[in-house]
Amino acid sequence: MPELPEVETVRRGLAPVMEGAVIAQADVNRPDLRWPFPENMAGRLTNQKVLGLRRRSKYILVDLEGGESLLIHLGMSGRMLISGHKTGDYHHDHPVPAKHDHVVLHLDSGVRITFNDARRFGAMDLLPTVGQEDHWLMRDLGPEPLGNNFDEAYLVERLKNRNTPIKSALLDQRIVSGLGNIYVCEVLFRAGIHPACKAGQIAAKRVSGLVPIIRAVLEEAIAAGGSSLKDYRQADGELGYFQHGFQVYDREGDPCVNPDCTAQITRIVQSGRSSFFCPQCQR
Numbered sequence: 001m002p003e004l005p006e007v008e009t010v011r012r013g014l015a016p017v018m019e020g021a022v023i024a025q026a027d028v029n030r031p032d033l034r035w036p037f038p039e040n041m042a043g044r045l046t047n048q049k050v051l052g053l054r055r056r057s058k059y060i061l062v063d064l065e066g067g068e069s070l071l072i073h074l075g076m077s078g079r080m081l082i083s084g085h086k087t088g089d090y091h092h093d094h095p096v097p098a099k100h101d102h103v104v105l106h107l108d109s110g111v112r113i114t115f116n117d118a119r120r121f122g123a124m125d126l127l128p129t130v131g132q133e134d135h136w137l138m139r140d141l142g143p144e145p146l147g148n149n150f151d152e153a154y155l156v157e158r159l160k161n162r163n164t165p166i167k168s169a170l171l172d173q174r175i176v177s178g179l180g181n182i183y184v185c186e187v188l189f190r191a192g193i194h195p196a197c198k199a200g201q202i203a204a205k206r207v208s209g210l211v212p213i214i215r216a217v218l219e220e221a222i223a224a225g226g227s228s229l230k231d232y233r234q235a236d237g238e239l240g241y242f243q244h245g246f247q248v249y250d251r252e253g254d255p256c257v258n259p260d261c262t263a264q265i266t267r268i269v270q271s272g273r274s275s276f277f278c279p280q281c282q283r
């Protein structure tokens with residue numbers, strides 16, 4: 001499932017081909033994904049110039065000249081594909097849409113942007129650019145983990161007296177938005193905090209220490225995604241999925257990466273989701 005770094009990588013891959021281009025045609029091949037598409041989505045996208053691409057949490061926002069923004073959520077299996085020729089004639093043959101190509105944007109440059117989603121947990125919506133923070137998917141989101149409103153004092157205050165495990169607290173999108181299962185496992189390993197620790201019982205100093213670790217883990221993953229972008233044009237134009245060296249995630253039974261530790265990575269299930277951690281390094 002794409003998390004914040006993967007979504008940011010997709011945004012950075014799409015931005016140079018979409019910004020400044022006009023959506024000449026929009027093919028909407030079904031009425032819905034996870035939720036119904038907005039009314040007349042194809043018509044509202046057609047002839048719109050793309051002003052810019054932003055990200056909020058795990059949502060990509062494509063700002064259009066007419067005052068609306070296209071929200072893209074990749075869900076579990078959503079993929080954005082770039083095809084066509086940037087310099088070629090727009091009037092060339094396009095292949096028949098593949099089975100899971102649900103939305104295809106034909107840009108006036110000749111580039112096609114395809115939203116392909118086999119499991120259909122993804123979403124697209126149109127919302128007013130001004131006041132977008134009131135959209136139902138975004139109004140309850142906490143601060144961006146890489147933004148200025150997320151700092152030590154904020155996190156200490158939000159976790160104070162919380163009886164929930166730290167793992168669940170960091171996954172709570174109202175506290176900090178965009179963190180998902182993979183990167184929370186990695187953050188807690190680096191912080192040496194057991195995922196089942198009650199959030200409110202962790203010393204303020206250790207909670208403060210989580211903030212730079214969260215930023216570092218996300219920034220390293222975004223950097224890894226950036227290097228994957230350099231290769232995608234030679235491949236199949238698919239954005240957003242890259243190999244990343246995780247230290248604990250999905251490594252159950254592997255030896256801990258800390259050289260002075262002899263333990264193996266352990267998996268427990270918390271709120272229906274797997275937590276991977278080192279029982280010796282995380283307390």
Ligand SMILES: [Zn+2]
Pocket residue numbers: 256257258261262263278279280281282
């Ligand atoms: Zn260890």
